Amino acid sequence: MSFNSAGGAAALGSIDIVKREGNSMTLSMGPQHPSTHGVLQVVVDVSGETIERADMEIGYLHTGIEKSAENLFWTQASTVIERMDYLSPLSNALCYVLAVEQLLGITDRIPERAQQIRVLLCELTRLSSHCVWLGTHGIDIGAITTFWYAFDIRENILDLVEESGGARMHPNYLRIGGINGDIPDGFVAKLDALIEKFPARMRDLRTLLQNNPIWRDRTIDIGIVSAEDAVRWNLTGPVLRASGVAYDVRKAFPYSGYQNYEFDIPTRTEGDAYARFLVRLDEMDESMRIISQVRKAMKPGPIMIDDPKVAAPPKETIALSMEALIHHFKIVSESFRVPPGDVYQAVEGPRGELGYYIVSNGNNRPYRVRTRPPSLYNLQVLKQMALGNLIADMVVMIGSLDPVFGEVDR
Amino acid sequence: MLLDVGAVDYLEREPRFDVVYHLLALPTKPATPAEVGTPRRVRLLVGVPADDTVVPSVVDLWPSADWAECEIFDLYGITFEGHPNLRRVQMPADWEGYPLRKDYPMRGPARERSPRPAFALKSNVPAGTPPSGKVAEALQAQIRRGRAEDESQA
Numbered sequence: 001m002s003f004n005s006a007g008g009a010a011a012l013g014s015i016d017i018v019k020r021e022g023n024s025m026t027l028s029m030g031p032q033h034p035s036t037h038g039v040l041q042v043v044v045d046v047s048g049e050t051i052e053r054a055d056m057e058i059g060y061l062h063t064g065i066e067k068s069a070e071n072l073f074w075t076q077a078s079t080v081i082e083r084m085d086y087l088s089p090l091s092n093a094l095c096y097v098l099a100v101e102q103l104l105g106i107t108d109r110i111p112e113r114a115q116q117i118r119v120l121l122c123e124l125t126r127l128s129s130h131c132v133w134l135g136t137h138g139i140d141i142g143a144i145t146t147f148w149y150a151f152d153i154r155e156n157i158l159d160l161v162e163e164s165g166g167a168r169m170h171p172n173y174l175r176i177g178g179i180n181g182d183i184p185d186g187f188v189a190k191l192d193a194l195i196e197k198f199p200a201r202m203r204d205l206r207t208l209l210q211n212n213p214i215w216r217d218r219t220i221d222i223g224i225v226s227a228e229d230a231v232r233w234n235l236t237g238p239v240l241r242a243s244g245v246a247y248d249v250r251k252a253f254p255y256s257g258y259q260n261y262e263f264d265i266p267t268r269t270e271g272d273a274y275a276r277f278l279v280r281l282d283e284m285d286e287s288m289r290i291i292s293q294v295r296k297a298m299k300p301g302p303i304m305i306d307d308p309k310v311a312a313p314p315k316e317t318i319a320l321s322m323e324a325l326i327h328h329f330k331i332v333s334e335s336f337r338v339p340p341g342d343v344y345q346a347v348e349g350p351r352g353e354l355g356y357y358i359v360s361n362g363n364n365r366p367y368r369v370r371t372r373p374p375s376l377y378n379l380q381v382l383k384q385m386a387l388g389n390l391i392a393d394m395v396v397m398i399g400s401l402d403p404v405f406g407e408v409d410r
Numbered sequence: 411m412l413l414d415v416g417a418v419d420y421l422e423r424e425p426r427f428d429v430v431y432h433l434l435a436l437p438t439k440p441a442t443p444a445e446v447g448t449p450r451r452v453r454l455l456v457g458v459p460a461d462d463t464v465v466p467s468v469v470d471l472w473p474s475a476d477w478a479e480c481e482i483f484d485l486y487g488i489t490f491e492g493h494p495n496l497r498r499v500q501m502p503a504d505w506e507g508y509p510l511r512k513d514y515p516m517r518g519p520a521r522e523r524s525p526r527p528a529f530a531l532k533s534n535v536p537a538g539t540p541p542s543g544k545v546a547e548a549l550q551a552q553i554r555r556g557r558a559e560d561e562s563q564a
Contacts, residue, residue, distance in 0.1 A: 057499075058499055058500075059498075059500040059501070062500040062501065064509060066510060067509055067510055067516070071516060227437075227438060227439050227440050227441075228438045228439065231411045231436050231437075231438045232411070232438070232472065232473065233472070233473060233474045234411045234412050234413065234472055234474045234475075243440070244439070244440025244441065245436060245437060245439075245440060245441050245446065246441060246442050246443040246445075246446055247441075247446045247449070251443055251446075252446060252449060253448065253451075265443050267440075267442075269440050342418075344432055344451075344453060353413065355413060355414060355432070357414070357416050357430060357432070359418055367418075368418045370414070370418070370430065372413055372414035372416075372432070376477055376478070377474045377478075380473070380476060380477060381474065383473075384473070410500075
């Protein structure tokens with residue numbers, strides 16, 4: 001037994017040859033492939049090295065979150081909903097919470113400070129999600145240094161999320177009607193440190209990649225999607241904007257006070273992997289712009305709606321007032337009822353338009369929670385995008401779409 | 411463009427299911443934010459009766475409706491006519507039943523049928539409790555026996 005043959009087999013990873021005929025081959029890539037960013041199986045027909053057909057298989061991460069949400073109270077459901085897109089839990093939670101607030105008809109009465117903290121945390125989540133994308137996309141192509149730089153920023157952001165909600169990944173911090181407790185002392189100081197550190201770090205990241213000849217060779221003209229195709233394949237988010245259509249839910253359907261902040265929508269017209277890379281980098285800068293504006297605009301104030309139907313009484317009153325104790329018990333053990341109706345609410349998640357279609361039948365549990373996961377739609381364009389490209393560029397194309405499988409499979 | 415295809419099961423209602431389409435009017439060429447503006451968003455509800463769960467497919471118009479329609483077929487059992495490859499995408503291919511239907515048990519049909527395993531039935535009922543189930547009496551008897559043993563040892 002020689003180490004060489006074992007090494008050769010390991011280098012192939014989980015790419016299996018299914019069929020071989022003359023110059024053409026059918027290869028199965030994944031589902032346990034490190035470059036598929038989760039569990040995606042791609043079955044490709046290659047002629048020589050050129051991709052002639054790409055079929056994808058999903059569903060390896062199906063956890064029945066939509067069904068679970070139907071069996072939880074309105075407040076509890078956001079716990080499982082945060083776990084759909086595990087790289088941007090707060091965007092999911094925000095979208096769900098906004099949808100339920102619309103059903104309750106309390107959208108206009110959410111305190112301003114709560115809205116600002118929501119925007120702040122969602123933009124931080126977008127940054128951290130893009131950091132993961134940049135790091136892993138870099139590793140796919142062979143640029144390992146980027147990973148450490150990107151994850152350093154992400155680590156700072158996760159520290160902030162932990163300060164606010166108590167958990168690094170899934171804080172379950174947003175509540176229907178506001179947020180769960182004010183941000184602690186010291187949060188703002190850490191945030192300021194991040195705001196100060198960020199531009200230099202972005203400059204480093206750009207220096208590492210943007211004009212790097214290897215990076216440009218690997219991404220320019222790879223996986224081109226025209227604007228027409230992008231709309232036909234229902235792409236949203238950075239993938240759509242890299243094809244030239246400047247559609248951003250934050251601008252088109254502003255929510256949670258996004259209309260008060262000044263920011264641009266970065267777009268490119270090339271529609272290739274490099275354009276998507278640049279759009280995401282520019283988006284990170286825009287997110288930081290929003291964060292600094294929110295930081296300046298934040299003033300002390302209430303963080304939960306003043307409505308006993310939805311909000312539990314402040315914890316301090318429970319030890320003093322019997323009524324408050326009973327009220328707290330009722331809200332926790334029975335939750336509240338939401339008027340019957342249906343609503344579609346969308347937010348701009350890091351991957352695109354994240355939407356929730358929620359149906360209530362007047363009960364204390366959601367009747368139906370349907371998600372519009374951006375990754376599910378964005379990923380399918382790979383079937384067309386991959387055609388005519390080299391098999392070696394498959395990981396570049398998958399990476400440039402930035403799919404998250406918790407969200408695709410739910 | 412097609413934002414989303416979803417479905418809702420209203421069990422008691424006639425027609426039983428709704429297939430929900432969300433559409434968005436976007437320009438099909440590069441456009442600035444001002445040109446995109448606030449695009450029109452349309453929600454389309456299609457009622458589907460329980461005895462005839464067939465809906466025409468929209469895959470020929472929007473190719474990425476593929477997985478969404480498969481998912482509804484998978485989780486609700488609604489068939490899409492004209493879909494090139496309707497299959498189960500989320501659940502295993504041989505799965506029984508349609509999980510998101512309201513009459514589908516939370517724990518799944520297979521577990522619902524099988525008896526609960528012995529360890530799940532364990533309780534703090536002491537061994538030797540008569541089938542009449544007089545737990546309190548049996549507990550007291552056990553305590554008395556314990557005391558008697560203690561006394562005899564003393």
